[in-house]
Amino acid sequence: MKILITGATGYIGRRLIYSMIEDGADIRVFVRNKAKLERPITQACEITEGSTFDSDKMAEALKDIHTAYYLIHSMGKDGDFEDMDKKSAELFRDACIDAGVKKIIYLGGLGDISTASKHLKSRMETGQVLSAKPEKIQTIIFRAGVIVGSGSAGFEIIRNICQKLPAMITPQWVDTKTEPIGVDDVIKYLQTAGKSSFCNDKDTLIVDIGAEVMSFKEMILRGAKLMGLNRHIFKVPVLSPKFSSYWLILFSPVNFSVAKALVAGLSSETIKLNDNAQKYFPEIHPESYEESFLKAIDDIHNRQVISSWCDSSDGKVCDVPFVHDISKAVFKDRYTEETEGYSKEALFKSVCSIGGEKGWGAYDVLWQIRGFTDKIFGGVGINRGRRDSLELRVGDSLDFWKVVDVIPNKRLLLSAQMKVPGSAWLEFQIIDGYMIQTAFFYPKGVTGRLYWYAMLPFHKLIFKKMLDDIIKGADEFSKQ
Ligand SMILES: NC(=O)c1ccc[n+]([C@@H]2O[C@H](COP(=O)([O-])OP(=O)(O)OC[C@H]3O[C@@H](n4cnc5c(N)ncnc54)[C@H](OP(=O)(O)O)[C@@H]3O)[C@@H](O)[C@H]2O)c1
16 A cells, blocks of 8 residues: 655654654655655655646656645745645645545644634645545544644744743733644554544544643643743733734744744634544554653654754745755855864764854854844744754754755755845855855845845854854864
8 A cells, every 4th residue: 555645844744754664654755855855764765756736746646546645734934825725735635536546644733613713724624625525535634733742833832932931921822722742642643544444435534633631821831840940921911912923933933924823823722622533543542741742852852853843945945946056146255264184074063063052153142133133024033943953954944044955074055044135045065174164145136235245244253253163163073
């Protein structure tokens, strides 16, 4: 039975693939940019590159497929994401029917559609579109609320606000009921559904999943306790959604559009509305909130974070049609340093460990100010951090950069996701005895050009020192 997994570069898809590889499944993955897939996946799975909006590629991906997982969404993207998500689901469903696929498995959001936020509603509508032709194809729809796992948006928000804020002033939504579930259990449900047959082959099955009902306040306070922190929450009667979103972006890694979508969803309950999980999957006993939370913390300490909430492209940066042709850049600012006495391996490890909790060298405060301004203006900001403290792969977020090329011991190319009037890249190259750091910029109009010239004095101050710090940082890796 050949299985197709879409959203393979996303938070859930990537974890499902690893679990299925372990299970010996015959997998094909459908991705928009295969450079984002790491070796264990490319070695074990067939890959088809394409988008759900490309019918030829989808037909190719769905050939001989028995079960297809739909793990795609556009949350966090600007523009009309609802129509885009609906269209994508419709094209996918019809392509599955044409290819003779037997079953679609989808993971959407938990809750009541009549009170759901715009984003959650769109997740539910995606399920409705996928299952709109039950006479032709069976659809299993899982619905989950907050997913607790290393790198998940829900977990990272709680971890960050608890670490940064001894006391929190929150709106009334902290009392809203929710039913979180650990990511490993979500994967178990998805995987088991692929192996089982349910009811009549043409029936649609909606399975609500969750481990334990609690309020958001309990989630935060219990999470803090697990980290050994004593935190306090003070509710105030009025706090506008916009203010709450700003509060969230300042103290957590998410950007304004994600924060806005999350805050909008906090006023409605996200708890199970059916007991199909127990009925059809009695062998799965979801872990407690505490167990999932501690597992997530362990994953971070042991550098075992498989996927992160900001892995998907969130815009054009890692989409296939977007060519990273830095040769077209109009401006460049290059710094070269000798690296005598350091191996290429140690230098590369040092380059790949920049950012995140380690920061950006001597002038980190200037990067922080730039990141803060970026977040205020709706950008991704600098506190997204990084999935792994040492390794980088294509598609990883690195504070306000996205990794777009990694050639071990030779090159690291980062593309800026911060708000800039144009396109910006930062490249590190290791060439016999030298390390070269280059900032490339393709300006958009006059503003872009003015921006570049305004930034040049800061480059002079920051970049040379940053390069020196990276080279010195190789000491740490030379000794290993
Ligand atoms: N993560 C959670 O906490 C959570 C909680 C509850 C429910 N869910 C549900 O689980 C599902 C998966 O979520 P997720 O968090 O894994 O999403 P995610 O991390 O944002 O990943 C989305 C994936 O969709 C791909 N994609 C987007 N548009 C595409 C297109 N047109 N064609 C092909 N691929 C496309 C992205 O590829 P690129 O890498 O190319 O961008 C990425 O792999 C969603 O339905 C979501 O509602 C998630």
